[in-house]
Amino acid sequence: MTLKIDCQLRDLDFTEVGTHAQKMEEMGFDAAWTFEAGQDAFTPLTLAAAATKNIHLGTNIAVAFGRSPFAMAQQAWDIQKLSRGRMHLGLGTQVRAHIERRFSMPFDHPARRISDYVRCMKAIFDNFQNGTKPDYKGEFYQFTLNNPLFSPGAIDHPDIPVYLAGVNPRMCRAAGEVADGFHAHPIHNMSYLKEVVLPAIDEGAKTRGKSVKDLHVQTMVLIAAGETQAEIDKAVEDVRMQISFYGSTPNYRGVLEHMGYGDLGKELSQMMRSGQMAEMPKKIPDAIVEQVAVIGKLSEVGPKVRERYEGVLDRVAYYYPIPKDAEIGNWKAFTDAVKHTA
Template sequence: MASAPRLKIDGGIPTQPGQVIEAATALEHNGYDGGWTAEHSHDPFLPLLLAAEHTSRLELGTNIAVAFARSPMIVANIGWDLQTYSQGRFNLGLGTQIRPHIEKRFSMPWSHPAPRMREFVAALQAIWSAWRDGTRLRFEGDFYTHKIMTPMFTPEPQPYGVPKVFLAAVGTAMSELCGEVADGHLGHPMVSLRYLTEVTMPALLRGVARSGRDRGDFEVLAEVMVATGENDAELAAAIVAARKQIAFYGSTPAYRKVLDLHGWGDLQTELRRLSLAGEWDTMGSLIDDEILSAFAVVGPVDDIASGLRARCAGVVDRVQPIFFAASRDCVNAALKAFRR
């Protein structure tokens, strides 16, 4: 009988340019399968050029880049170049962000996020098709239009194919869309195993089926919070940090649906109230052990690899652990079972 596919292990790549090379090479040396950047205070794409130059095997991706802060043409061009330079190792991970950030931070239009994201991905594929296959670019949608592509603006051919597109999704509508139009799903840390299996995966599979593909054609990544330490004091500090992070996520209305599934919806209201008052420490104290264990793998270093497998194996294809207050040596020790 064929064995189940191996659970891939991914790590984060910092976006500060001076830290990228050391972090990316360490991930590859320690047997990680992939390294991902996130769009916070620095550009998420630029670091991956450095990472590609200094690694040879590691998959590289954005988790996430904000789609609606850019046009499909800009993203298509960046994705093509990173795919070429990395020799086929680039995964394009996109997310919507939320309306206030799109309109007030990026000064870009916001409307109908799921239909807009569907069209964004379709526009990417149309542009890449024009470059790869020489098809005429005639993309006209409700949100994006791309109808000019001359030889001067067409990048050189490359043999690696187009990047895989991953979409971040929590709600059912975006998850179904992800399963239908993307190559993979990027999960959020504020998703419990129960929510993943009862809500996210069924929605993804409905989308995959609608696209005419099989589950094996689609990759699912879970981000999982981890609280561990090499001694009791480090573990205790990590647990406090994890409680605060869960409380921060829980204060956001977008994740109330996750708490509702567990019967913890009223907690979101209280966390929201406390966040507006700046009561961050108090918020963390409301995350009891049951809630903590629903969203994080907690325990001594030697228990973390098995805990991650128990949470993810057979459900998702790859996991990106998020450690709190842990040294690099601690992280490496906790994940040694995943090394090649």
């Protein structure tokens, strides 16, 4: 299967989203993903869906525990209808501090809770499409009441692929148990994907008679690209900063340990607590950057991405935003190279 290449739809004024999404479509990207930070993840997708015809659209990620399963299902259903079947719903748990202190929502047993969340949401989708009786009673969530006034009704493309995002084996296993796809974290090397992520997804998938091959596995790729060596060097330092930021979070220590840098995560966490963010990137050695990132000129990185990920994952995405003034031709050449259609 041809490796799909996606991009991020972010850091845009809402008045610019439609035009920029059209450019991404012309550039040959297979999908554009939003994520939940300063903006809601769904508003840009709504604008992009109305302005485009072919590019797929998704969240990577929307914070599941910040919304009820019914509220999430409604938002996804509306965009699926508007986009005529191009919606991908990527969900993440976030971490306890943000769920409890920013979203004012409960956080416990995240893998079990997100599994129950997805099952409940799929029961809601079934009710929307087929009018089935609301009769879901899970460990954390229930859906036992609805009526036609609150149902959006059937649509032409009711099958919305649901992805879970994660880093560690337990969340990978949860995706295998209940989801249609998985968003692997951009902080990884190929060994971690092959030896940790994919086997854990497969373990979970076997509980319902499936395998990892039945799920769509995607990741964002930290690509350090530029036209001059100075631009490439600057991009490498941006990647180094990004790795240090993620590495300071305890959830990502397993990846660093797998790479042979078990003590680095603890050191980065201490530096973050001490306010030494500017010093943190200096702790990331070139060996980690080279394992995590794809580095080179834009005309060179497409084949490198394909060689690294083809046959391992189903789709990858350019981690950083595509500049608003980017030349369509240069990026079309990049996407063609990744998909090997040049």
